[in-house]
Amino acid sequence: MVKNITRLSIAITCSLCFSIVGFVHAGSLAKLTDEDKKAAEEVSEIQDSNKGNEVNQENKEEEKSEGTGNEKIEDSKKEEKVDNSEKQVESTEVQKENGKSEDEKVNETQNEGNKAEVVEEMTEAPQPEPKNGDWYSQELSDESKKIMEDFAALFAEIIEHAKEASEGESQVQYRRDKANEFFTNHFGEVEEVASVEDIVVKSDSGDAAFDIPVRVYSVANQPSNNLLMYVHGGGWTQGNIDTHGYLCRKLAKILNMDVASVDYRLAPENPYPTPLNDVLSVYKHYVKDSGYKNIVIAGDSAGGNLCAALCVRINEEGLKQPYAQILMYPPLGNNFESKSYETFGKSMALSKESTMGFFRNYTGRENSDSEMSSNKFVYPLLEDDMKIFPKTMIISAGYDVLLDDQLQFAEKLRQNDRFVWHIVDEGAVHGFMTFGNPYENLVTENCEKIKKFLGNMAEKTAEQKGI
Numbered sequence: 001m002v003k004n005i006t007r008l009s010i011a012i013t014c015s016l017c018f019s020i021v022g023f024v025h026a027g028s029l030a031k032l033t034d035e036d037k038k039a040a041e042e043v044s045e046i047q048d049s050n051k052g053n054e055v056n057q058e059n060k061e062e063e064k065s066e067g068t069g070n071e072k073i074e075d076s077k078k079e080e081k082v083d084n085s086e087k088q089v090e091s092t093e094v095q096k097e098n099g100k101s102e103d104e105k106v107n108e109t110q111n112e113g114n115k116a117e118v119v120e121e122m123t124e125a126p127q128p129e130p131k132n133g134d135w136y137s138q139e140l141s142d143e144s145k146k147i148m149e150d151f152a153a154l155f156a157e158i159i160e161h162a163k164e165a166s167e168g169e170s171q172v173q174y175r176r177d178k179a180n181e182f183f184t185n186h187f188g189e190v191e192e193v194a195s196v197e198d199i200v201v202k203s204d205s206g207d208a209a210f211d212i213p214v215r216v217y218s219v220a221n222q223p224s225n226n227l228l229m230y231v232h233g234g235g236w237t238q239g240n241i242d243t244h245g246y247l248c249r250k251l252a253k254i255l256n257m258d259v260a261s262v263d264y265r266l267a268p269e270n271p272y273p274t275p276l277n278d279v280l281s282v283y284k285h286y287v288k289d290s291g292y293k294n295i296v297i298a299g300d301s302a303g304g305n306l307c308a309a310l311c312v313r314i315n316e317e318g319l320k321q322p323y324a325q326i327l328m329y330p331p332l333g334n335n336f337e338s339k340s341y342e343t344f345g346k347s348m349a350l351s352k353e354s355t356m357g358f359f360r361n362y363t364g365r366e367n368s369d370s371e372m373s374s375n376k377f378v379y380p381l382l383e384d385d386m387k388i389f390p391k392t393m394i395i396s397a398g399y400d401v402l403l404d405d406q407l408q409f410a411e412k413l414r415q416n417d418r419f420v421w422h423i424v425d426e427g428a429v430h431g432f433m434t435f436g437n438p439y440e441n442l443v444t445e446n447c448e449k450i451k452k453f454l455g456n457m458a459e460k461t462a463e464q465k466g467i
Helices: 002-018 035-067 069-098 100-113 142-164 167-187 245-255 276-291 302-317 338-344 352-363 402-413 436-454
Strands: 194-200 211-216 227-231 258-262 294-300 324-328 391-399 418-429
Touching: 142 167, 142 418, 142 436, 194 276, 211 245, 211 276, 227 245, 227 276, 227 302, 245 258, 245 436, 258 276, 276 294, 276 302, 294 302, 302 324, 324 436, 338 352, 338 402, 391 402, 391 436, 402 418, 418 436
Parallel strands: 227 258, 227 294, 294 324, 324 391, 391 418
Antiparallel strands: 194 211, 211 258
């Protein structure tokens, strides 16, 4: 236990080994350029043109109205007949409506609100292209500079606390609590949903039975047709259903879909395969007993890793595959010497050393351990049969040590004729989808892209293996 606690301590604080860089915000005053003036003139010309068209249209209408007296009388009679017909239909509809019970009216209202919006299905996915010719010369966005300053303040607070407290379990829990607090302090606009319900799902994989907490965000007073099962990030070591409430609510609202957030057990107290077993247990529960037509799995960082690994487990056990998976900046491979690790390895959002430390926490082994480093349930990029993966969307932070993992995973999917939409948000740092403050606009934009990616699932049932 002491060894595990020490690992957790190192993983959470390893980024402190690097010098904390201060970022200067480059501000600029808004100026009206020549291009702006020219654009304004063009808009004015278009508006004038539209006004002219409106005048012409009015003249034409006046000419139309100057028919013969007989034509006007005939038109008047036709209008009277149509009006009477419409009134009869309206009267019939009112009678039908009045004949309905209150329960029928309530159910109709709920069903109308729960109908999935028809979204055009994507037939092919655009692939990311680096703005400056390569992925490794990008700069931090203004939002990322702000979050880096907040990371620096967090680390300074942890260092100061460490000077005043002895190392041990209480100190480790303090660091975990501070990390979780960092998530909630950076929530963006919290969306309203119809209901939030906490349930438990019995673990039926691996060790003794355990009640896995699950938080369900519902968009209406009855279940939606489809479910998004969300697996939170945090290096398998921190994070919970509270820290990811902001993102889950936004996904539920924008996708018009129920979201079930899984509170799996954390390492190092519960190392591999316990977190994956918990996620598998919840997935089995919803596939077998929920009545949802389709299940989408989604997760950020370590949660994205667990989603990809879940697909591997699902295939091994012959279970029904999810309709799609949405992976947000997940760790997927075992190459800690990649170019993205070397280029962005000192990022305070996620450093090379901290990533390796989180993997040690999760596996309970050293990164060089041959058995664990070849385990495709830990490193899903090692899976040879990429056809086991469903339709996939990957959202990457450009300024992230894990970028190469995701680029390689996406390419491997494409080479095996799998549908994959890969988005790289250049200048964004690891974890940005959970930091609505300051990334609110980018988070919302990506959730809208997820909606487009999923398309209209209301009447679809994925062709998958039966349970």
